[in-house]
Amino acid sequence: MELSRRDLAKALGAVGLGVGAGVGVHQLRDDADSQTTPGPLDESDLATLVALGRVVYPTAVDGIESFVRRFTQTRASARPDHAREVAATIEYLDTYSETLDDAPFRDLSPDRRAATLEQMGADTADPDPQGSDVERVRYYLINDLLFALYSTPTGGELVGTENPMGHPGGTQSYQRGPQA
Secondary structure (H helix, E strand, O other): OEOOHHHHHHHHHHOOOOEOOOEOHHHHOOOOHHHHOOOOOOHHHHHHHHHHHHHHOOOOOEOHHHHHHHHHHHHHHHOHHHHHHHHHHHHHHHHHHHHHHOOOHHHOOHHHHHHHHHHHOOOOOOOOOOOOHHHHHHHHHHHHHHHHHHOOHHHHHHOOOOOOOOOOOOHHHHHOOOOO
């Protein structure tokens, strides 16, 4: 399932950043320029978020790199305070990863990335923006990416909610009986 520009617009709208609310149409383009525009998160931060997305998103999802880069960069541009917290949390994740494997998180193999998150307890940590470092990894990194995915029509379809809040239409999904 390919994440589209429409999915990006829905994810940004879910975090309160729709077109007209600080996000211009030019930020939703599919061209290569939209992936290289400088912003509050640097290239290594974006690469780490893409690497994390490849671990926490289902394997059925395509277009992860473009979606994650544009979502996080657009959100970071509109909410610099949030971006600073994301960058600080990425710094912790990289430090943790370098302690275990002598490499930043983004440079690990996909299996090793998943193992690193499990070893640190990020898979079971309570998300808390003011909590421990691991709770902040869960809140600012993992939950942000999961929320972005599952607030889209494509992400919703993966879990059987074809019509996430704010997605119009879909009377068929409401007319199915309990046997469906």
